[in-house]
Amino acid sequence: MPKLRLKQSLAGLKNLKKIKIKIRFKKKEKQLPIPPPPPKPIPKGLKVIEKYPLYEPFSHVVIVQNPKTGEHQYILDELQLDPLERGVYDRILEILLAEIESPKEEILDPRKFFAEEAKKIVDKYRISLGWLPDVSWYKILYHAERDLVGFGKIDPLMRDPNIEDISCDGVNKPVYIWHRNYESIETNLQFPNDEVVDNTVVKLVHMAGKHVSTAFPIVDASLPGKHRLAVAYRREITPFGTAFTIRKFREDPYSIIDLINIGTFSEEMAAYFWMCLENRASIMVLGGTAAGKTTALNTLACLIKPGSKVITIEETAELNLPHDNWVSLIARQSYGLGGSGVGEVALFDLVKTSMRHRPDIMIVGEVRGNEAYVLFQALATGHGGMCTMHAENLDSAVKRLTQKPMDISPAYIPLMNIVIPIQRVHLTKNNEKKAYRRVINYSKRDRRLRKVQNTWCMATRPR
Numbered sequence: 001m002p003k004l005r006l007k008q009s010l011a012g013l014k015n016l017k018k019i020k021i022k023i024r025f026k027k028k029e030k031q032l033p034i035p036p037p038p039p040k041p042i043p044k045g046l047k048v049i050e051k052y053p054l055y056e057p058f059s060h061v062v063i064v065q066n067p068k069t070g071e072h073q074y075i076l077d078e079l080q081l082d083p084l085e086r087g088v089y090d091r092i093l094e095i096l097l098a099e100i101e102s103p104k105e106e107i108l109d110p111r112k113f114f115a116e117e118a119k120k121i122v123d124k125y126r127i128s129l130g131w132l133p134d135v136s137w138y139k140i141l142y143h144a145e146r147d148l149v150g151f152g153k154i155d156p157l158m159r160d161p162n163i164e165d166i167s168c169d170g171v172n173k174p175v176y177i178w179h180r181n182y183e184s185i186e187t188n189l190q191f192p193n194d195e196v197v198d199n200t201v202v203k204l205v206h207m208a209g210k211h212v213s214t215a216f217p218i219v220d221a222s223l224p225g226k227h228r229l230a231v232a233y234r235r236e237i238t239p240f241g242t243a244f245t246i247r248k249f250r251e252d253p254y255s256i257i258d259l260i261n262i263g264t265f266s267e268e269m270a271a272y273f274w275m276c277l278e279n280r281a282s283i284m285v286l287g288g289t290a291a292g293k294t295t296a297l298n299t300l301a302c303l304i305k306p307g308s309k310v311i312t313i314e315e316t317a318e319l320n321l322p323h324d325n326w327v328s329l330i331a332r333q334s335y336g337l338g339g340s341g342v343g344e345v346a347l348f349d350l351v352k353t354s355m356r357h358r359p360d361i362m363i364v365g366e367v368r369g370n371e372a373y374v375l376f377q378a379l380a381t382g383h384g385g386m387c388t389m390h391a392e393n394l395d396s397a398v399k400r401l402t403q404k405p406m407d408i409s410p411a412y413i414p415l416m417n418i419v420i421p422i423q424r425v426h427l428t429k430n431n432e433k434k435a436y437r438r439v440i441n442y443s444k445r446d447r448r449l450r451k452v453q454n455t456w457c458m459a460t461r462p463r
Contacts, residue, residue: 042075050181058142059156063182074177074187076156079139088129089140095125096144114149115141151207151223152200153189158227158248165247165290170240171197178290194234197242201231204244222316222330225249253320254299264296264422265439273418274303280360280384281417286391291424293388294318294365296439301386304361311354313347314365329354347371351378360384372406379415394419 042048046064049072053060059078065071081089100117107113118141126137146155157166157177165178168191175189191197205212208221208229217233226249232238256274259265265273276283283300287293298319304310312319315331332345347364351374354362364375364387372387379385391397397419401408422439 046073054156054159055142058139059159061156061160063179063185072179072182072185074179074182074185076187076189078156079142081139081143085132085136085140088132088136089143091129092122092125092140093144093148096121096148110149111145114145118144152203153191153196154200154246157187157189158246163248165245167243167245168197169243170238171242173240191241194241198234201233201242201244204229204246205231220316225251226317226320228316228318249318249320250295253302254295256299256303259296259299264292269439273300273420276418277303277361277384278305282379282385282415283418283420284386284397284416285388285420285422286393286397287388287422288390288392288424291422293422296420296422297363297365297386297388301361301363308360309358310361310363311357311359312363312365313350313354313371315347316365318365319363327354327357327359348374351375355381355383361386363387366390367406369405370407372401373408376408376412376415380412385416391421392423393421 042062042064045066045068047067048062049065050063051060054076057079059076062075062077064073064075066073096118099121100114103113122137122141132140146152151158154166154168154175157163157175162180163177164180167176167178169176171191171194173190174186175191176184176186178184191200202212204223205219205221208219208223210219210221212219212231212233214234214236217231217237219229219231219233221229221231223229223246228247228249230245230247232243234242256265256270260267260270273283277300285293285297285300287296298321301310301312301319301321304323306323307325308323309325309327310321310323311327311329312321313329313331317328317330319328329350331347331350332343347369348371351362351364351371355374355378361384362375362378363385364371367375367387367389375385375387389397389400391400398410398413400406401413402410420439
C-alpha cells in the first residue's frame with residue numbers, strides 16, 4: 001500500500017511539469033516628451049500699448065512700452081512646435097519635398113497651391129506618422145508653409161501691413177523694424193547662429209531669382225510681392241554675420257486723398273500739382289532716406305491723364321500705377337563674373353531706350369548717375385518727366401546735378417519745372433511725439449525771370 005501511494009504521488013508530480021504558468025510582467029510605458037511651457041508673460045514694468053493678430057490663430061503681436069525710457073518693443077507671439085510635433089514635422093517635410101510636384105502652369109498664389117497639395121499628402125500619411133490631434137496638424141502645416149513657400153522666420157513680420165522695413169544686423173542681434181506708428185523699434189526675434197541666418201538669406205535671394213555666395217556677397221533684388229531686398233552675406237564684409245534689409249512694398253498704394261488726410265499734402269498743393277501734370281510739367285521729388293520720396297512720386301503719378309503713355313524706369317520695381325498704357329522697365333545686373341559687364345542693362349540704357357517708345361511721361365525712380373543727363377535731354381525735347389533724388393533742398397539738388405557723375409549743364413536746370421522737398425518731421429499730437437512726412441515747400445523755376453520762386457507751405461500741426 002505505501003508503495004502504491006508513492007507511485008500515485010510521483011505521477012501527480014509529473015503532471016505538474018506539463019502545467020505552464022504564464023506570468024505577465026508590466027511593460028514600462030514610453031514617456032512622452034513634455035510639451036514646452038506656454039509663452040513667457042510680458043516682463044513686469046512694461047505697458048501694453050497695442051495688440052493685433054497677424055495670422056489667426058498662429059501669430060499675434062503685442063507692442064509694449066517701457067515707461068522709464070519711453071522705448072517701444074515689438075513682441076511676436078507665434079505658436080511653436082513641441083518635441084513630438086517637431087519630430088513629425090521633420091518627417092512630413094521630407095515627404096512633402098519628395099511628393100509635391102511642380103505645377104505645370106504658372107500659379108498666382110503659391111501658398112494656396114501648397115496648402116491644397118500638403119493637405120492631400122498629410123491625409124495620406126497621417127496614420128503611419130502616428131496619432132496627433134488636429135490642432136497639432138494645423139501647427140505642423142503652418143510651419144511647413146512658412147518655411148517652404150513663405151519667408152521663413154520673418155514670415156509673420158512680412159504679414160504685418162504696418163511694417164515698412166525689416167532689418168537684421170547680424171547673428172544674436174534683435175531684428176529691428178520700422179513701424180508706421182512707432183518708427184524704428186526692436187523685436188524679440190533673433191537668429192541664433194550663422195547657419196540659420198545664412199540659410200534664410202539664401203532662400204530669400206533664390207526667391208528673388210538671384211545668386212549670393214562668398215564670392216558675390218552683395219545682392220540687391222526684388223522679392224515676390226515687389227519687396228526690396230538688400231543683402232551683405234557672411235563675415236567677409238560684415239563682422240557680425242550676414243545682414244539684410246527688406247523694404248516692404250505696399251500692395252494698396254497711397255492715393256492723393258490718403259496723403260491729404262495724413263497731412264503730407266494740402267488740398268491746394270494737390271490741386272496745383274494736378275493742374276501742372278495736366279499741362280505736362282516736369283516734377284522732381286527731393287528728400288533723405290525713408291522720407292517718402294517714392295510714395296509721393298507714385299501718388300503724383302496717379303494724377304496723370306488715364307490715356308497718357310507712361311514709362312517708369314527703376315533699378316528695383318517699386319512704383320505701382322493704375323494706368324493701362326504703362327510700361328515698366330527694370331535695370332538688370334551683369335551675368336558676367338567679377339568686374340565683367342556682360343549683359344548689364346543700366347538705367348542709362350533704359351532711359352535712352354524709352355525715348356524710342358514715344359512716352360508722354362517718363363518717370364525715373366531715382367536719378368544718381370548719367371541717366372539724369374538723358375532725362376534732361378528728354379525734357380528739352382518736350383517730353384514730360386518725373387523723378388526722385390536724394391537731397392535735402394533745392395540748393396543741394398542743383399549742386400548734385402551740376403557735378404559729376406550727373407554733370408548737367410546749368411542751362412538745362414530750368415527744364416525741371418517743379419521741385420518738391422519732402423522731409424520726415426517730428427510733431428506732437430495728443431501729447432505724443434510722432435514722425436510725419438511733410439512737404440516743406442515747393443519750388444518752381446520761372447524761365448523768363450531765371451530765378452527760383454519758393455512757396456512755403458509747411459504744416460504747423462499734424463492732421
